[in-house]
Ligand SMILES: Nc1ncnc2c1ncn2[C@@H]1O[C@H](COP(=O)(O)OP(=O)(O)OP(=O)(O)O)[C@@H](O)[C@H]1O
């Protein structure tokens with residue numbers, strides 16, 4: 001399933017006494033990287049998790065393409081997310097994790113796809129150990145491979161450069177550029193101004209749950 005944009009209208013998210021989002025309107029387009037910027041606690045991850053359907057908005061709507069709100073496994077298989085938590089199984093190796101997600105996403109030729117990811121993200125011998133033993137950057141590389149493996153139309157990356165070394169950041173840039181070229185809708189949160197500058201086609205600045213004037 002392909003949609004060429006995702007629109008959010010009047011998004012509000014309230015957690016108890018905290019208003020994480022206070023009415024956000026935005027459009028995210030295919031073949032573009034939208035960078036969400038803003039200080040800690042400004043609602044960036046909340047917005048991303050709502051786009052991923054991991055968090056339900058208190059008010060407002062998310063539209064995936066023209067046909068309005070879509071739900072279910074078809075939509076979930078069009079979304080890839082790298083969140084704050086790595087979303088990998090700690091007792092499984094990198095390959096076992098990828099194989100498990102390949103089954104969940106019903107990926108064809110899974111072994112070939114996994115070989116490609118292992119090569120692309122340079123998952124070496126360490127990848128044969130259980131994921132709970134990985135360093136920060138190793139875990140981040142596995143999480144990135146997992147987010148991308150089903151070529152999602154909507155790719156959501158929450159601080160993907162966290163823990164990556166210089167080479168890892170370059171690999172991330174190349175990867176995001178390739179995803180944009182493929183026509184994915186890429187939404188990226190980063191606190192790194194250089195990364196934002198290199199990758200952003202458009203910027204969505206958030207401040208205290210609202211789109212800040214730029
Ligand atoms: N599950 C939750 N329960 C209660 N409050 C929450 C929850 N998740 C987020 N919040 C609050 O909502 C606000 C926005 O949080 P969010 O994680 O979206 O910020 P962020 O912009 O991603 O920040 P950071 O740059 O630190 O990652 C914060 O005040 C946070 O404490």
Ligand SMILES: [Mg+2]
Pocket residue numbers: 044045046084158
């Ligand atoms: Mg966050």
